[in-house]
Amino acid sequence: MINTFFWSESSQALFTDNTGLLFLIESLTPQQQWQDFCHELYHVLLHTRHQGRMSPLFREYQENKANNFMYHACIPSFMLDELEQSDSNALTVHHVQQLFNVEYDFAVKRLEQYINNKQFF
Template identity: 25%
Template sequence: MNALIESFYLDVKIQRLEHWKKRSVTDIIYDISKQTGIKVYFFDYQSELNNLGGEWRIFLNQKQNKAKIWQDFGRQFGVYISYQLLIKGNRTDEMKDFFYHFCVPTFLLNELMVMPSFKNKEKEKEWLIGEIARVFHVEYQFAKTRLGLYLQSF
């Protein structure tokens, strides 16, 4: 799953944390949607994924804050990717946490975690969670869950 996610980011020229920090969430959403051919629309209702007439679309609730929009995009995009894998006969078991890994990509989180400011704060979990939320434009609870998934991998 991590290799798949990393490939999406590499395709939109996000290879390092410095590239991530230069882009807005909206720009990343549009770039990924353009690269994958899935259309994205912002509207005033609950976020959803649909397939009408064979064309996939993600509708994102624009009344939410940027963190929630980004998380919703990750969730809907994960459902889309799971469906694509399923119809190709691939297993989708590992996809249940896709949106956590997509919104806070492991390869970028690895880079963040070795920065001097992070190494010095290893024991201050609340600070780490707050920084992950800030850097990756996600909500605090989302960042907390993602950090837990990240630490479980070691």
């Protein structure tokens, strides 16, 4: 089970027994909360250790993995594929931002990832 709470501190994920706890900053915009939720969800689903007790390089690795997950969870590739197939003009930053309820810069970065990945395959 995963419980989500809103508070004034920084967003984070904690574990207790078999329950994941997500704490999101209440003052963020809905878009920022959604992005933070996906980032912290990765920690709950795939990490089990307290980051304060691990090496800085491993903590950085975990954060990079959580950030990558965040972009793909907020804006899944299979959904971008569907948009591209139905209307290539739908892959504009503004349209993706509105459709997936993310911030503008977030949509820019995710579309860059998507387009770069398509060029390699």
